[in-house]
Amino acid sequence: MQPQIRRVGIGMVVAFLAVFLQLNYVQILAAERIADNNANVRSLLQEYAIKRGDIITVDGKPVAVSESTAGRLKYRRTYPGGELYGHITGFYSIIYGTSRIEASYDDQLLGESGVITMQDIQDRFLGSGVKGDDVRLTVHSRLQEVARAALGDNRGAVVAMDPTTGDIRAMWSNPSYDPTPLASHDGDVAKDYRKSLDPNSLDSPLISRATSRSYPPGSTFKVVTASAALESGKYNPQSTFPDPQALDLPLTDDTLTNFSNTACTGTGEIDLFTAVTVSCDTTFAILGLDIPEEIQATAEKFGFNSPIPFDVSTEASQVPPVPDDEEPLRAFAGIGQGNVAATPLQMALVAAGVANGGEIPRPRLVKEVISPSGEIVDSFPSETLGSPLSAANASKITDMMVSAVADPSGTGGAAQIPGVTVAGKTGTAQTVEGNDPHAWFICFAPAEDPQLAVAVIVENGGTFGSEATGGAVAAPVAKAVLEADRALRGW
Structure with a gap:
């Protein structure tokens, strides 16, 4: 055999072995993903030869980037923001696939959105390689940092949004996770880290408490109940109700008492405006018994009972119908207890709907998609999801929520900001017997x-435990976020 032919033959064998080893490596590393998604090794190799686009905050901070490697897979995903953005970016993993924004905008990040720019043509012609589009979030890095710091070590979530545009300015869930180890090309690193997150537990850090976990909303739901009362035409802010120390529940010998186990005014009656201010349970339990269908219908217009259209998956908040033979549950529904459950994102939409004159903005986590050459190839206009109450009634609810913060008898005084009129509603939600209450504030x-x-x-009241109230625990967190946004935007 001639030396030249021998060299060609050896070269072909080496090339074959290189491809074989590369394919074998990916088959072993990504075995679970290949089986689950019916993907193939070749497509994964091609995918990892693309420099995936960055995910950046609205103020330009990279929170997901692709770095070149010397390994068989050309690029590896890393997350400079770590756990601060884990529930927003999600992960891009050769073993576990994609989640959150990495999943929702996978085509754009891979440069497969269908929009071809001159830069794309030039890169392909010159063999410069393919780079995906960047995704710019609506989240501001400073506000995200403040939300994390304000919540501290407490388990829970913070959602802050522009009530007009629906832009999510901050969305923090604690505990969180760092997506970088899950994106590792070392299979053992990725698997060990995922195992440490206890992925099969309902308490796993992989679960976003902001969007994918619902809780009894407690008295924050009184905003929905009060809205339903006004929209029904049967009530106005001056409508009066009996003010008992305890409300007798139908079909049972049980009673429903106020948080303080006393009457709310001591005068024998209370109006709706005052009931919101002091968060009077018996008033809203009476409404729950009187207008259950209206409450459910209004809640659904706010977004309950169906997943919220959003850039990442959400759990549907619930206000299920209550049959006649379980009538006491209607009283508890009126105060956000019983079968009522809501995500923090949903309750942010309740606040935003009132703030926006009765119209619910569609929440958005992504502002725009940007090509490698800097062109904006996609943007997302504001949308309205529904109108649960009229502008006139939204104004009345706003006045009640302002009183809940500003009035000395209100429950939300800890959210007061000098020079700023804050509208708010506290919630102290009872949980499973033996557990401390959740502290809410919208x-x-x-x-x-x-x-x-x-x-x-704040789950189970954080460090306050059984002594927790929404006003004492959650309101200061919200105040910190409001103040930070005011400092950034000058309102």
Whole structure:
């Protein structure tokens, strides 16, 4: 055999072995993903030869980037923001696939959105390689950092949004996780880290408490109940109700008492405006018994009972119908207990709907998609999801929520900001017997020209435990976020 032919033959064998080893490597590393998604090794190799686009905050901070490697897979995904953005970016993993924004905008990040720019043509012609589009979030890095710091070590979530545009300015869930180890090309690293997150547990850090976990909303739901009361035409802010120390429930010998186990005014009656201010349970339990269908219908217009259209998956909040033989549950539904459950994102939408004159903005987590050459190839206009209450009634609810914060007898005084009118509603939600209550607060500001709506939950009252209230625990968290946004945007 001639030396030249021998060299060609050896070269072909080496090339074959290189391809074989590369394919074998990916088959072993991505075995689970290949089986689950019916993907093939060749397509994964091609995918990882693309420099995936960056995910950046609205103020330009990279929170997901692709770095070149010396390994068989050309690029590896890393997350400079770590756990701060884990529930927003999600992960891009050769073993576990994609999640959250990495999943929702996978085509764009891979440069397969269908929009071809001159830069794309030039790169392909010159063999410069393919780079995906960047995705710019609506989240501001400073506000995200403040949300995390304000919540501290407490389990829970913070959602802050522009009530007019629906832009999510901050969305923090604690505990969180760092997506970088899940994106590792070392299979053992990725698997060990995922195992440490206890992925099969309902308490796993992989679950976003902001969008994918629902809780009894407690008295924050009284905003929905009060809205239903006004929309029914049967009630107005001055409508009066009996003010008992305990409300007798139908079909049972049980009673429903106020948080303080006393009457709310001591005068024998209370009006709806005052009931919101002092968060009177018996008033809203009476409404729950009187207008259950209206409450459910209004809740659904706010977004309950169906997944919220959003850039990442959400759990549907629930206000299920209550049969006649379970009538006491209607009283509890009126105060956000019983079978009622809501995500923090949903309660942020409740606050935003009131702030936006009765119209619910569609929440959006992505502002725009940007090509490698810097062109905006896609943007997302504001949308309205529904109108649960009229502008006139939204104004009345706003006045009640302002009183809940500003009035000395209100429950939300800890959210007061000098020079700013804050509208808010506290919630202290009872949980499974033996567990401490959840602390809630929803709000928006300034009340006369709303710029930011916020929802906060602190699971089981955080460090306050059984002594927790929404006003004492969650309201200060919301206040910190409001103040930070005010400093950034000058409202």
